[in-house]
Amino acid sequence: MTKRLLIVAFLSLLALPSSLTAQNPLVQSLKGLFDRTRSNVMETARILDADMYRYRPTDEVRSTGEILAHIANTQFNFCSSAAREANPIRENFEETRTLKPQIIDALEESFAYCNLVFSRTNDEMTAIAATRNGQPDTIGGILAFNSAHNWEHYGNLITYMRINGIVPPSSR
Secondary structure (H helix, E strand, O other): OHHHHHHHHHHHHHHHHHHHHOOOHHHHHHHHHHHHHHHHHHHHHHHOOHHHHOOOOOOOOOOHHHHHHHHHHHHHHHHHHHHOOOOOOOOOHHHHOOOHHHHHHHHHHHHHHHHHHHHOOOHHHHHOEEEEOOEEEEHHHHHHHHHHHHHHHHHHHHHHHHHOOOOOHHHO
């Protein structure tokens, strides 16, 4: 009997995390997508050498470092819009952070800020009206758009890496 109770208690503990995440399945889904972009973008930022941060395939496009700094900028913009609060940064990382360690710091700060916004968001809040770059949207729509934007620029980075013989994190 005691053994059976221990097994039931253990299985109940295993089921606990999934039952907690089921409380906000929409936010958890959005957060899962966001986490995948974070993993790929941060791994890209870490594996590239300093020279690769200056790489740009043509003069008309952003350099690798500028793309990464742009991702940090826009995450603060989008996540503050989703939080319906003022953007907490007052600098343009594409202009102020040009070295690899500075850009990695900016990315870490932006992902941490977005994580905070996700932690304060529940499924009911995703339908609340908000504004993204002056356009009407919802909190959920903005969080989804942030991940889509990250994927878009991760795609740019994949091309830059492939041109230079680097296997992207998502293909490793």
